[in-house]
Amino acid sequence: MVFWATIDKGKQTTKQTLCLKWADMINPNFNKSINFAEEFSSKIPALTLLTTLGYQFISPSKCHAMRSKVASNKATNQVVLLPVMRAFLAKQTFMFEGTPHHLSDSAIDKIMHELNPAMNLGLQLANEKLYNAMLYGVTVTEFIDGKKTSQTISLIDWNHIDNNSFHFTEELVVQNAEGTGNIIPDIVCFVNGLPLAVIEAKRPDSSREWQSTNTQAVSQHIRNQGQKQIPHLFAYSQLLLAVNGNDGLYATCGTPEKFWAKWVEEEISEPEFARLKNQALSPEQIENLFAHRPAFIKDEYQSLIDGGDLVVTDQDRLIISLLQPERLLEMTRMFTLFDKKAGKIVARYQQVFGIKALIERISTFDEKGSREGGVIWHTTGSGKSFTMVFFSKALIWLEELAKCRVIVVTDRVDLETQLSKTFASGGVLSDRDKTDAMATSGRRLAQQIGQGNERVIFSIINKFGSAVKYDECYNDSPNIIVMVDEGHRSQNGENNIRMAQALPNAAFIAFTGTPLLKDDKTENKFGSIIHSYTMQQAVKDKTVTPLLYEERIPELNTNDQAIDSWFDRITQKLTDDQKSDLKRKFSQKGQIYQVEGRIELIAHDISDHFQNFKQQHLKGQLACDSKASAIRYKMALDKIGKVTSVVAMSPPDTREGHDTVDSESKDIVQRWWQDNVAADFGGDEKAYTKAIIEAFSQDDGPDIMIVVDKLLTGFDEPKNTVLYIDKPLKQHNLIQAIARVNRLHEKKRFGYLIDYRGILKELDVTIEKYQDLAERTQGGFDIEDLKGLYNAMDTEYKQLPRLHSELWAIFSSVKNKQDGQALRQVLAPKMQEIDGRVVDTKLKERDDFYAALTEFSNAMKIALQSASFFEDKSFDSKRDRYKQDLKAFINLRKQVREDADETIDYDEYEADIRSLLDKHIAGLEVKEAKGAYLVGNLGKDVKPEELSDDEARNQTDKITGRVTKMIEQDLADDPYAQEYFSKLLKKAIEEAKAMFDAPVKQYMMFADFEQAVKDRDVADVPNEFIDDNGKLNKHAQAYFGLFKLLFDAGGDNDSLADKELDNDKLVAYAFEIDEVVKTNVAEYSINASEIENAINRRLLPMLFADLGIDKAQQLIEEVLKITRLGLSRETSSPRAARG
DSSP states (O other): OOOOOOOSTTOOOSHHHHHHHHHTTOOTTOOOOOOOSHIIIIIHHHHHHHHHTTOEEOOHHHHHHHHOSSOOSSOBSOOSOHHHHHHHHHHOEEEETTEEEEOOHHHHHHHHHHTSOOGGGOHHHHHHHHHHHHHHOEEEEEEETTEEEEEEEOSSOSSOGGGSOEEEEESOOEEOTTSSOEEOOSEEEEETTEEEEEEEEOOSSOSSTTSOHHHHHHHHHHHHTSTTSOHHHHTSOSEEEEEOSSOEEEEOTTOOGGGOBOOOOSSSOHHHHHHHHTOOOOHHHHHHHHTTSOHHHHHHHHHHHHTOOOOOOHHHHHHHHHHSHHHHHHHHHHSEEEETTTEEEEOOHHHHHHHHHHHHHHTOBOTTSOBOOEEEEEOTTSOHHHHHHHHHHHHHHOGGGTTOEEEEEESSHHHHHHHHHHHHHTTSSOHHHHHHHBOOSHHHHHHHHHTOOOSEEEEETTHHHHHTTSTTOOOOOSOEEEEEETTTSSOSSHHHHHHHHHSTTOEEEEEESSOOOGGGOOOOSSOSEEEEEOHHHHHHTTSSOOEEEEEEEEEEEEOHHHHHHHHHHHTTTSOHHHHHHHHHHHHHTTGGGGOHHHHHHHHHHHHHHTHHHHHTTOEEEEEESSHHHHHHHHHHHHHHOSSOEEEEOOOOOOOTTOOOSOHHHHHHHHHHHIIIIIHHHTTOHHHHHHHHHHHHHSTTSOSEEEESSTTTSSOOOTTEEEEEEESOOOHHHHHHHHGGGOSOOTTOSOEEEEESSOOHHHHHHHHHHHHHHHHHHTTOOOOGGGTOSOTTHHHHGGGHHHHHHHHHHTTTTOSOTTOHHHHHHHHSOOEEEETTEEEETTHHHHHHHHHHHHHHHHHHHHHTTOHHHHHOGGGTTTHHHHHHHHHHHHHHHHHHHHHTTOSOOTHHHHHHHHHHHHHHEEEEEEEEOSSOEEGGGTTSOOOGGGOOHHHHHHHHHHHHHHHHHHHHTGGGGOHHHHHHHHHHHHHHHHHHHHTTTOHHHHHHHHHHHHHHHHHTOOTTSOGGGBOTTSOBOHHHHHHHHHHHHHHOOSSOTTSTTTTTOOHHHHHHHHHHHHHHHHHHHHHTTTOHHHHHHHHHHHHHHHHHHHHHHHHHHHHHHHHHHHHHHHHHHHHHOHHHHHO
């Protein structure tokens, strides 16, 4: 008998104490009660499941012997199953001069020596070194007949899984690094003797009610990796699992507690989980598992199995999903990265299944021989950049895709730099490869595409515009994969078309956190959604931090009368139209939001609000609507002195003639840039941005980064916790912005959105739209939302010659069409007295010119997004001319508007208006909201008692819109219900007007009404159409309603009552009609007209006796309308189309 001793926190492991431990589980009055002890609830289920998955169990004592080079009862720090690895190596052969040879004993000894972890390098580097040995093999020198040869020998056969050995053990006693004691992981899984997976098992009931026992298991894993503990075991580990019988988490070596994740399986079905969980073990397997345990444990296990099938738990799903031999090797080989900044990373489930779906998609070809592409929608903050790196790594290992080259396209230089760094630090690119990969110019990109052999190329989208001018910028190979980062932005228009023309057979993959919605009118360039992972899923999985929204509205004291009278005085010389134009221009520019009093008020509020975050060294961002506002906020925050801040922005536009309302703003921006960026960084925007990002990441760096557009998206800093919003944001821009504060950090419970602009309604609607999109795209269906509204885009451009000619026809009197001044004079005002009135006789020509130019400009915008426009040879000589003329005519319009006094020099009034607003608008206080919203719950059901009046009105408006749509569309297959609810809706709207002062009551009334519409709860329809499971037969109910709608006319002598057709008979008729329709639809599904004929033949004799020929045919026609509608819905459904 082997005896061990330990000093690991009292976890004694002599055989005697193990028996004592087991004895604690014994119930003296043993009557097969539930047992929540660790052994029964989590450990034995894990051991039995691993056996089912094909692992061979090794008892603790046998395992100890296999790890030791000499027979000994002492604990050892050796963790490899030496005989197993040696046996695997002994079977390996290498080719030399056409003959296979086995390894010599000395070569095997050398490989075994190489498998000793280099713990002097630290755990991560030691793990990476062993990982590379497993991945690529170990090189040894052999002598064959006196000839020297170097051979690389695999430690794992990645391609033939059955050639590997899979073992597992429990209670693995490992001597700690200092030799002063032992630590005992619960379960360890070995591949060819290498300990690739470690499991810590806990009981499900925690002594700390607020904390899961999995948290304790994770903490134990992390502690055991400590320098003085057993890091030499974890130097080999690829997957670490924490389980407690009910659920589980997974990670890898070096993962901080915050990043341990749940797994959600997308390939293995629930019946398969249940089959594996309840698959009976053979008597030999049971004996193997329980031989070293007291007999009562085996008896209790057998009693549990005999009691019937066991329910599948999340622990079971985790173990099956990650530790199936094939999946374990797949996760190790393709879904593990070493990042210089983040450390070792194992992919999350959405990355794994997203990449698998992507590989399946690009492995298919269309009829032209091009690889298929599509969209990966993974919410911002869920590791999208690493998904791209994992995908690139997978391409290396998949033989059928190993020949593919990758082009990574972004729309901004800072994103290009960020991604290339991620690829390099993730191991896909060496430093030299990274230099070669960068497309430094259009000419360089053209060479890389046409003649280069770089495996990875990085380019910004704009470089394609200049690259296509070179003949070599063309490659029709299907073995090119274009990965477009942030595919929702700037991936349409001419540069995108040029990219597709240069690479006609490439697969185009868009990676986005926020796909464009239909309202953005942007044509989808990439195909259908391949895989999606939404914000709600990410919050549920704890992949991102949940967000809290709080509205804080600044209250302003505005002297409207003084403003109006002052405005009238300073604009006396303007016409009424010009005054209106001036007011409109300044209101569009958000002048009211930039007044000094308002900015100071908000700056004070931010300074106080941020103090709690400042103490924790967390960070914040303030989003403004202009560079001038950003600088004014910076000045106000500095003056208050409670928080430090930095401004992120691009250089000011110093060119003459650009359209700006705000001359003082322009001056303040240019002055600030000169003082801060030009003086300290020589005007180098890139160096300045890099410096402020670096400073912002430091604990003692700036507290708040003030942004306009730059760094509002595509910028990741985990400490960034609060986003103060003082700019209008919509749809994907809004989702992108709020994601700046959703990154995980150990000090963050929530990310906070503090809103000074009142964007709650937009946030609610946007999240609802994305939830709706997610529901329809989980399976990767083609959807209208990403296809845009330009259905006729490929033919729209053909109108250009006509529109171009009509535009020039206005200037038919001008002989020299290059004489810009002559063109200008055609439209210049010409005042004449006609019928006693002075009129401008050129007004009509100007209006015609403006209208023709607008139409031509709109057509050009559409044409530039159409591939057909660039492929149509008849336009080769016209494209540049159209562009040049458009630009010239736009400039001409500016000049003509000046001639006609249709524009105003706004700068002339700017100083006065700013002074006016600053003087007559004062900040009073910031009105705090009554509570905060959890952003993940927006767009969902709400609790009326928690609604403010404004929120209730907002929700009521949304419900009214939804209900109207449901009545018009969803109830089209039940005309009686449609009419019933239409009348009720009108009545409800009238009643709501009487409840104007009680918006919460309004909301509750409409919420109940919406539910009634969803349930088709029509007052005078019997309950017989709802079955025992609560499911409504809506078609039968609709047929019942037809009788009421068509024939129950009250005073009609020929009504249903007169014909003695009571409800019971009508219900029976409804079910008979439903059966006839279903039967014939199923029988004649290929031929729609035959369906109608068959229904008619069956129903007419059935209804004739009670209704007569005319009424029977009238009812049948309505039944056929419902049938046609049902068939059209089926065929137009994307799910149906997909089959």
